[in-house]
Amino acid sequence: MSEPVYSLLGLWPIVNRWKKLVLAAVVLAAVVSIVVALLLPNIYKSTAVFIPTNPQTTDPDRIATEGSRLELNGRTEDLDRVITIGESQPVADLVIKRFDLYKHYKTGQPGDDAADDATLREFGSNLSIVHNERDAIELTFLDRDKKLAADIANAMVEAIDSVNQQLTLENRRNVLGIYEQRFQFLNTEFERSRQLLIQARKRYGIYGLEQQSRYLGREIVEVESKLHQAEGEGNSGKAAGLRRALRGLLRADGGNVMNLEAYTMGVDSLNLLASRTTDLQNRLVKARGDYETADVSLKGKISSLYIVQKAYPATKKSKPIRWLIVVGSVFLTLALSIVVITLLELWRRTTRPRVARA
Structure with missing residues (x-):
């Protein structure tokens, strides 16, 4: 068949x-x-578009001290990090409490397990964070209220930016503490070196190396010349006085504050202390500038996201x-x-x- x-x-x-x-x-x-x-009910859709930046390039310390530029190219790790932050429960809880979505979704009172779970599920079903083909992130939120949908989308971007900045905030505070410690250390060392330099000048009687060396050389030559002249004339009294004067110019125990022996002994020490003090002064000025820059940068806020388009209330329903x-x-x-x-x-x-x- x-x-x-x-x-x-x-x-x-x-x-x-x-x-x-x-x-x-x-x-x-x-x-x-x-x-x-x-x-x-009519459902409206609002979308915000942004590009995450590299946290290292948005660190104010590096921007201020190293002149780094913002890198706007979306790296895979930056995109994944931002999407993970946006889909995290702490960010969702923050936005839910800010806009009182328990009342808006009519799920119950905060603190009740069933109400919390229902609100999170409703919120998650209305939220979409995707990586588009242009290496940007599109954050979309759906709601019956078109203005509320736009406000929540923008609030989500702000929350993601805030959490993303917190990733480097603690490290920046540690860096600021290091800058402060460095400044305090150099300030102490500079003051100590300056006091040692003052004491060395008083001890050796050296206040101007170039001027004093010329003065001592000139005086020693003149006294020796007069001494030889007095000895040649047979003036013993004058010669004895000139010998004492020459001894005072040559020996530290001769009674003169400025003498060749003290000058020779102190010139090397003073050169070392002066170089050390000058070096510390330069480093102290730079350390103070770095600390002040880091302090101002830490108090300021640089967005870790490049906002391409903010979310605006929709002009027509989505569904x-x-x-x-x-x-x-x-x-x-x-x-x-x-x-x-x-x-x-x-x-x-x-x-x-x-x-x-x-």
């Missing part, structure tokens, strides 16, 4: 026999879908598409009706021969 051949044209007689039932089902589906579609709901319901009901009546007809055809043989 040849197998029966099935075709769509063969369904028409079956549909024609059951047309009243099919028509009633289609009309009922149309009426119900129209009512449901009209009762559904529901009411005509599509009605058409889809009618088409689905018609298809199911045809399947049901076809199965009934096949069942009848298979049971008739059995009844006839019986």
Whole structure:
């Protein structure tokens, strides 16, 4: 026996026999879908677009002291980090409490486990954070209130930015503490070196290296010349006085504050102390500038996100598409009706021969 051949044209007689039932089902589906579609609230969509930056390049300390530039290219790790922050529960809880979404979603009172879970699920179902093909992040929020949807989307971006900045905030505070310790250390060392330099000048009687060396050299030459002249003239009294004067210029125990022996002993120490003090002074000025810059930078805020587009209230609804709901319901009901009546007809055809043989 040849197998029966099935075709769509063969369904028409079956549909024609059951047309009243099919028509009633289609009309009922149309009426119900129209009512449901009209009762559904309008849902509005607001989208914010932003690009995350590298946290190292947005660190104010590096920007201020090293002149780093913001890197706006979205690296994979930066994109993943920002998306993870946006989908985290702490950020969701922050936004939910800020806009009192428990009341808006009518889920109950905060603190109740069922209300908390329902609010988080409703919030999560309305939130979408995706990485688009242009290496930017699109944050979309859906709500019945178009202004609230835009406000929540912008608040989410602010919360993500704030949490993202917190990742480097503690490290920046540690850096500021290091700058402060360095400044205090150099300030102490500079003051200590300065006091040692003053004491060395008093001890050796050296206040101007170049001027004193010229003075001592000139005085020693003049006294020696006069001494030789007095000795040549046979003036012993004058020669004795000149010898004492020469001794005072040459020996530290000669009674002169400025003398060649003390000058020679102190010049190396004074040069070392002066160089040390000058070096500490330069380092202290730089350390103070770095500390002040880091302190000001820490108090300031640099966004870790580059906002391409803020979220604005939608000008038209995003869903529901009411005509599509009605058409889809009618088409689905018609298809199911045809399947049901076809199965009934096949069942009848298979049971008739059995009844006839019986």
